[in-house]
Structures are given as structure tokens and as C-alpha cells.
Amino acid sequence: MKFDEGFLNSMREAMRLLRTRGPAEATEAIQRSLRGETNGVAHKTAPWDATPEAATVLFEAPTIREAETLDAREARIDVEDRGHFSTHAHSNAAGRRQYRLYVPAGDHGEPLPLIVMLHGCTQNADDFAAGTNMNVLAERHRFLVAYPEQSQQANPSKCWNWFKPDDQRCERGEPSLIAGITREIVAAYNVDPARVYVAGLSAGGAMAAIMISSYPELYAAAGVHSGIPAGCAHDLPSALAAMKGGRRPRQARYAMHDTASLPKRPVIVFHGDADATVHIRNATQLVQGFDARPREGREQRRTDEGRRAYTVSGLVSADGVDAELWTIHGAPHAWAGGNPRGSFTDPTGPDASAEMLRFFLEHPQRQ
Template sequence: MTLLRTRGPAEATQAIQRALRGETGGVVNGAVPREVTPEAATVVFEAPAKRNAETLKPREVRVDVENRGHFSTHMYSNAVGRRQYRLYVPAGNHSEPLPLIVMLHGCTQNADDFAAGTQMNSLAEQHRFLVAYPEQPQQANPSKCWNWFKPDDQRCGRGEPSLIAGITREIIGAHSVDPARVYVAGLSAGGAMAAIMIGAYPELYAAAGVHSGLPAGCAHDLPSALAAMKGGRPPRHARDAMDGTASLPKRPVIVFHGDADATVHMRNAMRLVQGFDARLHDGREPRRTVAGRRACTVSHLVSTNGMDAELWTIHGAPHAWAGGNARGSYTDPMGPDASAEMLRFFLEHPLRR
């Protein structure tokens, strides 16, 4: 606070960053600064229009780390087309291969919006992993949704899955990435595409996180997509395709869904974990409550072939990323921390050959 008053927000922020890195020293006006706690380090100062430090007001968010790591823009192309993506690489030397999480945004969002809302870059800086954010342009979909409901965008080596997989492989080839710890996650349309990716590329992704999404193969065009979003029964051929893959899940999955979601019905979360142990229907799963957060019920499931799944039912939650930051769209700060729970689940499940 002394630095903030005497030298401004830039110097104060640098002091917090040095403390987070474990660096010592830095006497300010003859006083040794106190230890910076994680709680204090979450305060980011925003300068007002006038350079008056006395009127500076803090707001609480996760540590703003983008000036520590490297958040860059890239372009990937293949025979299908091209997609831009943003890549966050944490600061420091990477002597050992790091995990990679591929994050697929929802409709109307972009990479920066999704990164701000999920705060996944902050977790990447704290826990040492890379984060990629492929972007869906408006030319591919008027609302910038991933086309999870189109047959050509639901298959390995075709359409948008080939672009997302190509981006993933490009990052693995260009950076020190542990190929056994590559994961995919998404929200809404991005969640539906994450479900497609884990089924189409089980050799590439070790696990998936689906937030407010839908199961792979539940629709084949826009009308069937709208019906699926409302929780309707999938068409016969879609049910046959889903039943054919659900009996033996290919990779672990963690699913988050609000039971007050008016955009994508909760039934889709249940369908996402078809093929895992059906204990989620017996009503005995514990209901978790944390002060200041929404209550949720967490179901831990295991398939007959040994694949794990978790289903987080968030009570009273809308169509939004649980525990997200209000700087991004479609976030629910009152929810459990979906980003942290996904990361925990991912790191517990490296790729099994």
C-alpha cells in the first residue's frame, strides 16, 4: 500500500508479482514489506482517469497473470480451412514437458472473453500448464458457435474436429508438452464439441471437461440441435449412434451443468455420462454446500472398462461457467470453481494407452 500511494499501481503490482515468485527484499521507505498472502495477491489495482493514487480502488479477482506469461495469437490451416487460436504459455523455463488444456468457447464468445471468464490462464501460471483457445469465426457460424450439430463436424479427420486436433498437434510439436496430459474442455456449443473431440480423438486427449454441453451425435441439423438443447428425445439414428458408443466410454469425463439452465436442458448432462455407473440416479450422492456458493451434488462414476466420470449438478445455476469471473460473458461467480475442479480431474487422469 505504501508503494501504491508513493509510486503508483505499476510499482505496487510488480511488488506483488515478486512476492508470488518467492523473491525477497525490496525495502520501501525504510520499511520491510509484510508477506503477501494469496488473498492479498488477488487484489488488482485499476488506475482511474486521473493519476491520483488516493482515489485508487481495488477489486478482487484472481491474479492477473497475463503480463507474466506469454499470451499470443496464431493461425492454423489444413485442407478443411483455417482457424485462429490464442495460446497461453506460463512464465519461466520449461525444463519438463507441461500439460496442455484446449478450451473451446461458447456461442458469441472469443478466446479473450473465454480466458477472462474461466480464469484458466491464472491457473496455468500457478500450476504450470499451457492453455489453447481455438476461435470460431463468424464466417463459419453467424453466432460463432462450434457446429457440433453438423455431421461433417462430428467426425475424426473431418470439419472442425480436424482443425481443433490440428491446432492441438501443432502446439505439441512446437512446445514442450507432455503428450500424456493433453485435455479438452468447453462451454455450451464448445462443451458439445469437447464431447465430440474426446470420442473422435481418444489417442490425443486424455480426458474432457463438458460444461453446459451436449453429448456427441445427439443432433444432425439445426432443428434436431434445438430439440436436443431443450432436452427432447434424440432422433432414432442419433440414439443408435449414441448407444453404440456409450457402453464403453473411451476417456474420463467431468461434466458441469446447472439445473436451472434454460438454454441447454439438464437431461443432456445425464446423457453425457451414459455408459458409466448409474449410481447418479439413486439419490444418495452427497450434496455439497460452501458458504457464499451455490449448492451442488457431485456424482462419482466408473464405467465397466475402468473409465472415471464426475457429474456436478449445480442447484439453481443458469447457463454459465460455474465460478467464473464477471469480466467474461456467461459466467456464474456464485457457482463452484469449475476451472479448478476440471484441472484437478484432468491431472488425476493422464492418458492410458
Template sequence: MKLNEGFLSSMHEAMALLRTGGVAQATEAIQRALQRKSESGVKESAPRDDAYEFVIPAFAKTKQATARRAAVEDVDVEDRGHFSTLSYANVAGRRQYRLYVPAGAASEPLPLIVMLHGCTQDADDFAAGTQMNALAERDRFLVAYPVQPQQANPSKCWNWFKPEDQQRESGEPSLIAGITREIISSHNVDPARVYIAGMSAGGAMAAIMIAEYPELYAAAGVHSGLPARCAHNLPSALAAMKGGKQPGARHAQRGAALPPKRPLIVFHGDADATVNVANATRLVKGFDLPPDADSASSRTNGTQRRCTVSRLKSIDNIDAELWTIHGAGHAWAGGNARGSYTDPTGPDASAEMLRFFLDHPKR
């Protein structure tokens, strides 16, 4: 059923207040509009598996648009390298992706990092927030940003909680793997140094990708994400995000923790109200503390948040790092404020991921 004109007018009022009066006044206007809509007899539809957007703040898209405008104004890095828009398709569908190639990249095999954005974000927003293109220009690697369109999920979240999007050569994993292979085949990429990372829903999908494609990716980075196959539908996804129980007996095999196959670095704020920090611990399940070394340390650097870094190993001598950022919410640590969901006061997650990745080429 279409929204009536009064409701639309109220929502326009809310967006105007967001720009001029702040979040609190805009929220009150939205609540008033929803109340009038309810009283008018307009029925709300039941939640769908792709209706993931209601866990995202209503004002995120406005911040995203602001970040995108700022990114357009600051194109110094893109002037040096080449930031292009490409497309990949297979039987699962089609996805656009942005690819950053640093200047003079044709002369030597370079690493590739595939970056999966979070909900409400897109490639440009994620690139601006993580500043990964600037690192790529400085340290010589390619960066790919697959784009989840609104047609696939209303909030542009990767559908990490759907069974068909959790399996090798199926759904979204097949599209992300296809993009990765396409870049390897069309550019001078070192196949031993191909990595994948993501934020929030993108982090959850990165965990799926490293579990399902260990021959393709040498290591993974998960920021504010969740472990592979920790949910099988929207209700179980919301429970997992809140740190609740894992899937029951009927889904035990699918929801069981997968043994680590590749190195993993995890970042998570312990004040994250969107994805509970318990998921960070679950991500590194299967990695044990090394018995002959200091496994954890606390770090702080002037204006940065304090964090605890745990260095872990699996029984097969596979490395992991867990960065617990104290007092941080659902945001990319050390990110640039030009992008959404960033915390400039955190440790530099992008630089630390890059350091970890380059220390772990595929064996």
C-alpha cells in the same frame, strides 16, 4: 435484401437503450423495429443450418465487448507468461488460436488444456471468464483457445450439430485436432496429459473430440454442453438443447450414445434455459455408479451455490464426475464476471476440471 435506413436507425436506438436503459427497454425497441420491418413487406429468410444465433440473447455481444475491454486492462497474468495468437490450416480451412505459455515453461514437459469457447464468445472472452490462464501460471500448464470465426457460424458457435463436423479428420474436429498436434510438436508438452474442455457449443464439440480422438486427449470437460452426435441438423440441435427427443431411426446409428473411452467431467446448471440439464445425464451415459463407494454428495461453501456431485465409473473402470449446480443458468460456474456467460457464485469449475484432469493422465 439490405435493411432500410429506418430499421438500422431503430437498431441503433436499441443498442443505445441497452447501454443506458437496460435489457427490457432495448428488447422493446428491437421488437418495434422488427414489427415495422414486417409491415414494410421485407421477407425473413428461412432458417439455415448455420443460423444458430437466434438462440443467443441479443445483448450478449455488448457484454462480450465489455469483458474484452476489462481483460485488456487486467494483464497481470499475461505479463508473466506469454499469450500469443497463432494460426493453423488444413484442407478443412483455417483457424486462429490463442496460446498461453506460463513463464519458464521450456524446462519441463507440461500438460496442455484445449479450451473451446461458446457462442458469441472468443478466445480472450473465454480466457477472462474461466481464468484458466491464471491457473496455468500457478500450476504449470499450457492453455490453447481455438477461435471459431463468424464466417464459419454467424454467432461463432462450433458447428457440433453438422454431420461433417462430428467425424474424425473431417471439418472442425480435424482443425481442433490439428491445432492440438501443432502445439504438442512445437512446445514441450507431455503427450500423456493433453485435455480438452468447452462451454455450451464448445462443450458439445469437446464431447465429439474426446469420442473421436481418444489417442490424443487423456480426458475431457463439458460445461453446459451436449453429448456427441445428439443432432444432425439445426432442428434436431434445438430439440436436443431443450432436452427433447434424440434422433429418430434414420439417424439412430449416428445419434446413438458412444461408449466412454476416456475420463469425463461434466458441469451443468439445473436452471439452464438454453441447454437443458437432461443433456448432462446423457453425457455420462455408459458410466455406472461404483457399488462400493458413496457416489454422490452435496456441496456448498458459504456464498457458493449448492451442487450435487456424482462420481461414476464405466464397465471398463473409466472415471466420470457429474456436477449438477442447483439454481444455476447457462454460465461457467465460478467464472469471473469479466467474461460473458459466467456465474461467480458457482463452484470453481476451472479448478475442479484441472484437478480432475491432472488426476487422469493417459493410461
């Protein structure tokens, strides 16, 4: 096969980035080349598109895979080299998953919050950390951030398997691994158990919804960005139907009106109303059950200078559990206000990371 000079130059640039900036940026350069782009625009293809059946492996690059284990990749996260970004692994009967952990610099003796961040399909921990800027916020506001990583052995596109029955249950499958990682960090570090949170994007958002539903005693609140409600799929066809806002499986429709399934913990939801991958109807389903009584100033349309307009709806359940729904007008399937160094980011949106953090810190675990 003969490659043109432009493509070869792109590959040389990717190898340079691999050596100097790490695997995530090298992969981004390759993907930009394949799309015919020459600038640093973030991905416009939705992470949901890479379903297990549809995934096509374009590059098998052992050097990139091996570089994932190098400590040098820690230098890619701009936090003024103060905190520590390390790699760990957790195993149980369901398998083994690596995770990255950011710990802010200094030990002031106080217990710190922990946020568990679940990436979307085709992403990894470094990519998600770069795109959300969560490590920068962690250094500034002093909290820990964990990034569990899905393996390609478990899902070829590195999607969390939110649509498989065994991966939707408490103490089974992937939820047990994510909960195990969370407990491991709480036990090993000075973490405030009343301020442990979970958040995610796309497939990671769907898994975050499962985690807050299955482990309300472990997580004080959840953030779901462009995600899917828990329990709305049992296989790939039903998952695709749910993503497109189609008819829910019968058991999920019943669950929505079951008092036992009413919200137990606060949730903040972000979704673009131009999302062509996951229908915004999923966002309204995520906050169903919170509309027993509106919060004061329930709905406000806002526009920050230079950013997309958005509407914030504040809701409260019958038991006094809060929720916020952020509808971002004209936004695609991407992390709002994210850093374009990461994939699936929309820099022109409101700052979802900062707003999630604000919401989380307002909602410690209630007894």
C-alpha cells in the same frame, strides 16, 4: 437516428475500454447499454440463443474487429505479466482458424500439460480466458492453455458447428482443425502428450464431447460445461430439440446402447439445474455408460460458503473409466465460479475451472 445522451455516453465508455482494456470489454459495455444495465453484471442471455437464423448484428465496428489483432489485448489477462499470451493460426483442407495460446513463464525443463478450451456462441478467446480464469491457473500450476476461435464466416454467431454432420467426424471439418491446433502445439512446445485435455462451454462443450469421442488417442480427458452429447443432432432443428432435452435422433439413441460407443476417456460434466437453454438431461446423457459401478462416496451434496449448493456424482464405466457429474442447484446457463469480466459466468457457483484442472491432472492418458 437520434440517440439519447445516456446511450452516447455508453458508446464513449465503450471506446475508452477498447483503447485501454481491449475489444471484449468494449463489446460487454455495448451489450450492457443495450440491456439497460449500468453495472458490471455478466450476461444473463444464453449463448445458445444466438443461433445462425436468430442472430441479429447490432454493431458493425471495424475498429473493434481490427483491435482483435493487436498485441495490446494481451494485457487484459491478469497473470502478473509473467506468462505469454500469443495469437496463432492453423489451416488445413477444412479451413483456417485463429487460436490464442497461453504459455506460463519460465522453462524448468519438464513437459507440461495442455488444456484446449472451446468457447461458446458469441464468445471469443479473450472473453473465454477472462471468464474462466484458466490463464491464472495455468501460471500457478504450470500448464499451457489453447483457445481456438470460431470464425463468423463459419458461423455468424461464432458457434462451433457441433450439429453439422461434417463437423462431427474425425479428421473432417472443425474437429480436424481443433485436433490440428492441438498437434501443432504439442509439436512446437514441451508438452506432455499424456496430459492433453479438451474442455468447453455450451456449443464449445458440445464440440469438446465430439473431440473426446473422435480423438481418444489425442486427449486424455474432457470437461463439458452446459453442453450436449456427441452425435445427438444432424441439423439445426435436431440441435434445438436436443438442447431442450427432447427426443434424440434415432441413430443417436441406438449409439447410446452400442458397446462401441461406450466411454473411452474420463469426462467431468458441469450443468446448472436451472439452465433454461440446454436442458440438464443432456448432462445425464453425457455420463451414460459410466454407471456400471459407482465410485466410493458416489454422490455428495455440498455447499461452499457464499456459493451455490451442488451435488457431485462419481461414476466408473465397466472398463474402469472415471466420470464426475456436477449438478449445480439453481444455476443458469453459465460457467460456474467464473470471473464476471467474461461473458456467461456465474461467480456464485463452485469453481469449475479449478475442479476441471484437478480432474484432468488425476487422469493422464492411459495406454
